Amino acid sequence: xxxxxxxxxxxxxxxxxxxxxxxxxxxxxxxxxxxxxxxxxxxxxxxxxxxxxxxxxxxxxxxxxxxxxxxxxxxxxxxxxxxxxxxxxxxxxxxxxxxxxxxxxxxxxxxxxxxxxxxxxxxxxxxxxxxxxxxxxxxxxxxxxxxxxxxxxxxxxxxxxxxxxxxxxxxxxxxxxxxxxxxxxxxxxxxxxxxxxxxxxxxxxxxxxxxxxxxxxxxxxxxxxxxxxxxxxxxxxxxxxxxxxxxxxxxxxxxxxxxxxxxxxxxxxxxxxxxxxxxxxxxxxxxxxxxxxxxxxxxxxxxxxxxxxxxxxxxxxxxxxxxxxxxxxxxxxxxxxxxxxxxxxxxxxxxxxxxxxxxxxxxxxxxxxxxxxxxxxxxxxxxxxxxxxxxxxxxxxxxxxxxxxxxxxxxxxxxxxxxxxxxxxxxxxxxxxxxxxxxxxxxxxxxxxxxxxxxxxxxxxxxxxxxxxxxxxxxxxxxxxxxxxxxxxxxxxxxxxxxxxxxxxxxxxxxxxxxxxxxxxxxxxxxxxxxxxxxxxxxxxxxxxxxxxxxxxxxxxxxxxxxxxx
Numbered sequence: 001x002x003x004x005x006x007x008x009x010x011x012x013x014x015x016x017x018x019x020x021x022x023x024x025x026x027x028x029x030x031x032x033x034x035x036x037x038x039x040x041x042x043x044x045x046x047x048x049x050x051x052x053x054x055x056x057x058x059x060x061x062x063x064x065x066x067x068x069x070x071x072x073x074x075x076x077x078x079x080x081x082x083x084x085x086x087x088x089x090x091x092x093x094x095x096x097x098x099x100x101x102x103x104x105x106x107x108x109x110x111x112x113x114x115x116x117x118x119x120x121x122x123x124x125x126x127x128x129x130x131x132x133x134x135x136x137x138x139x140x141x142x143x144x145x146x147x148x149x150x151x152x153x154x155x156x157x158x159x160x161x162x163x164x165x166x167x168x169x170x171x172x173x174x175x176x177x178x179x180x181x182x183x184x185x186x187x188x189x190x191x192x193x194x195x196x197x198x199x200x201x202x203x204x205x206x207x208x209x210x211x212x213x214x215x216x217x218x219x220x221x222x223x224x225x226x227x228x229x230x231x232x233x234x235x236x237x238x239x240x241x242x243x244x245x246x247x248x249x250x251x252x253x254x255x256x257x258x259x260x261x262x263x264x265x266x267x268x269x270x271x272x273x274x275x276x277x278x279x280x281x282x283x284x285x286x287x288x289x290x291x292x293x294x295x296x297x298x299x300x301x302x303x304x305x306x307x308x309x310x311x312x313x314x315x316x317x318x319x320x321x322x323x324x325x326x327x328x329x330x331x332x333x334x335x336x337x338x339x340x341x342x343x344x345x346x347x348x349x350x351x352x353x354x355x356x357x358x359x360x361x362x363x364x365x366x367x368x369x370x371x372x373x374x375x376x377x378x379x380x381x382x383x384x385x386x387x388x389x390x391x392x393x394x395x396x397x398x399x400x401x402x403x404x405x406x407x408x409x410x411x412x413x414x415x416x417x418x419x420x421x422x423x424x425x426x427x428x429x430x431x432x433x434x435x436x437x438x439x440x441x442x443x444x445x446x447x448x449x450x451x452x453x454x455x456x457x458x459x460x461x462x463x464x465x466x467x468x469x470x471x472x473x474x475x476x477x478x479x480x481x482x483x484x485x486x487x488x489x490x491x492x493x494x495x496x497x498x499x500x501x502x503x504x505x506x507x508x509x510x511x512x513x514x515x516x517x518x519x520x521x522x523x524x525x526x527x528x529x530x531x532x533x534x535x536x537x538x539x540x541x542x543x544x545x546x547x548x549x550x551x552x553x554x555x556x557x558x559x560x561x562x563x564x565x566x
Contacts, residue, residue, distance in 0.1 A: 038377045041370060042389035048407025048448050049272070049399060055262060055410050056269035063260040067267070071245055075267075079246045079274065082168055082239070083229045089172030090228040094179025095221055097318045099209050102187040105303045106311035112318040114560045119325030120177045121552030123509045125237025126529065126545045128170040130329035132241065133336065133538045135161040167242040171232050173325035178231075179224030181559070186220035187213060229278055233271065234400030236512035237530055247271040248512055251402040255516060261410065268403040275399060330549060336542035342528075343540055353547060356508055356524040359439070360551075363446040364454075364503040368496055370447065371454035397452035401445070401513035408445040408517055412436035442517045449513060450503045457499035458492070501555045508551045 060068075100106075101113045135141050137153055146152065160166065214221075236248040247267055254264040306314055342349055374393055396404060412435040420431045435441055511526045518527065525544040532541035 038374055038389040041374065042392040045393045045396060045448050045451060047411060048404050048445070049396075050407075051411045052265050052268045052272065052403060052407040055265035055406075058262045058265075060266065061260060061262055063254065063258050063263040064266055067250065067254065067263060071250065074245050075247050075250050078164060078239075078244050079233060079271075082164060082171070082244070082246065083232050083278075085165065085168035086171045086175065086232045087225050087229055089168065090176040090179050091221055091225050093172065093176040093321050094224055095183045095214065095217065097176075097321060098180045098183035098187060099213060100314045100318055102184055103209070103213070103303055104306050104314055106306040106314045108315055108319070112315075112322065115322045115326075116180055116318065117177050117556050117559055118322060118327075118553075119174045120559075121505075121549055121556050122174045122326055122329060123237070123511075123526075123545075123548060123552070124171045124174050124231075124235055125241060125511060125533075126333070126548060127174055127325070127329045128167065128238040128241050129529070129533045129538050129541060129545065130332040131161055131166075131170060134328070134332050135159075162242045164242075164244055167238050167244055170238050170242075171228075171235060173321065175228040175231055176321055176325070178227045179221060182220035182224040183217050186217040226278065230275060230397070230400075233275060233278075234402070234512070236400075236402060236515070237526075237533075241533055247274070248400055248402045251406060252512065252516065255406065261406075261413075264406050265410065268406045271400055271403055330546075333542045333546050333549070336539040337546055340539035340542070342532075342543035349543070352523055352525050352528045352544060355522060356526070356548075356551075359443065359446070359524065360504045360507040363443050363450065363507045364500045366443065367447055367451050367454040367503045368458070368499050370451060371458045371499060372496065374455060375458040393451055393455060396448040397450065399449070401449055401510055402516060404445050404448050405513040405516035408441055408448070408513075409436050412441055438519055439522070442514065442519070445513045445517045446507050446510065449510065450506050453502045453506060454499040457495050457502060498555070498558055501558055505552050505555050508548055 097112075097116055101109055101116070133139055135158075142153075142158055145156070145158070149156070233246075234248065235246075236252065239246045240249050240252075247270060251264050251267045251271070254260055254267055370393075374389060377389075413433075416431070416433045416436050419434065423429045423431050508524075509526060511530060514524055514526055515530070518524070523531070525548050528544040529541045529548065532538070532544075
């Protein structure tokens with residue numbers, strides 16, 4: 001006799017039978033408020049770049065024809081050769097030091113692992129001023145050489161520091177940490193199994209580095225070199241002090257020396273084209289290749305302990321960038337400050353520091369607020385429109401400060417002139433330069449330049465927050481703004497603080513945009529250093545330069561703390 005078939009399970013109750021008190025809340029339809037807010041922000045940030053392109057489309061004048069026939073080929077050649085030399089320096093120094101401190105253990109390795117970040121606090125033009133004082137004809141190095149050998153100037157050979165290779169060396173020594181940071185992260189994430197398999201096949205550690213680790217870290221190397229090259233093309237203080245004609249010095253001379261706004265815009269458009277070509281080459285060079293590991297379970301890398309001459313070579317290779325990029329210039333500036341220092345009294349010198357701190361604080365705060373709005377808008381509404389707005393807002397970091405300065409003053413100057421003409425005609429009152437002649441224009445130029453830095457830091461912090469946290473707050477009855485304010489914002493405060501520090505220090509160091517856009521009789525520490533160095537008063541410029549370096553140590557300490565946390 002067969003068993004009876006099992007009874008079917010009773011159907012689950014429908015959600016409507018749970019009762020009004022137990023029914024799940026129906027998600028509200030997200031309104032378009034955030035979507036409409038990010039569009040004008042992105043358009044406002046991109047306005048200077050569009051102004052440069054529109055102004056450059058004007059018919060070429062006599063000044064542009066003169067520049068094109070005389071100095072434009074020299075500008076192009078110097079900019080290209082400078083970028084090539086800096087790219088080779090930062091790629092070799094950053095990748096090699098990152099591999100040694102990651103894959104090897106030798107005396108001083110834990111200290112050098114952090115000390116290799118110190119040159120980030122040293123602006124390139126400050127480093128150039130220090131080495132000019134050290135290695136010039138009247139500097140202590142050549143003076144000591146003549147005293148020790150009895151030779152006179154001209155009877156011995158000494159490398160000329162004020163040259164294109166010298167400028168490339170100054171830039172390379174302070175920009176290699178871009179490659180070092182990205183390569184160290186890439187080496188830590190590489191598959192240890194591949195490296196150990198290569199070692200078992202008889203490959204030495206240098207051969208594993210050249211044949212395996214270095215090709216796998218190619219995206220990190222290319223990304224770091226691209227950042228360094230954009231900073232190189234944007235540099236003004238170093239190349240101007242070393243008497244090199246580049247696009248940044250040409251823009252400054254066309255605007256202030258020749259008084260031709262159209263020619264400056266056309267040079268700025270050429271520089272934007274070089275930057276765009278650089279970014280395009282970086283994307284094309286990758287092709288369709290991928291470099292990610294095939295598994296998410298990556299065991300920690302077991303470093304190789306070095307002894308004897310190998311440890312000495314590794315110690316020298318990692319110590320040399322720190323010595324040349326930070327210790328030597330900082331020591332020279334400190335010696336100059338103790339011997340001479342700034343001749344101004346404290347009540348006359350403090351306004352430079354106050355102006356720098358004020359501009360840096362206002363710009364950093366505004367950048368963090370704008371970056372938070374853009375980042376959370378893309379997080380709440382992951383649509384192509386919001387992603388496009390974030391990309392447009394981040395274009396400024398790839399554009400040199402001199403280009404942004406020209407793009408800021410052109411539309412603001414047109415608006416001020418039009419308003420002043422209208423007020424004179426209607427009311428007989430002159431309004432003057434309301435926007436282009438004030439601090440607002442300078443802060444806006446800083447925001448266009450450094451908003452991408454804050455946006456990158458905020459995005460990286462939000463990427464580590466699980467969306468389930470916000471969903472849980474919504475289920476408990478919180479509105480979207482309340483979930484952000486009470487849940488996500490406290491968890492992302494570390495990233496917001498990092499963004500604030502990075503923008504703060506970049507604003508303190510920015511020179512070309514400050515020189516072009518700053519109001520009259522409003523100088524900063526960077527302008528003070530540049531004006532004294534332009535008059536060959538390097539010893540007097542040491543005080544302001546050291547203050548800029550001290551401010552630059554803030555993000556370095558933040559990065560060090562993050563590295564210690566893993």
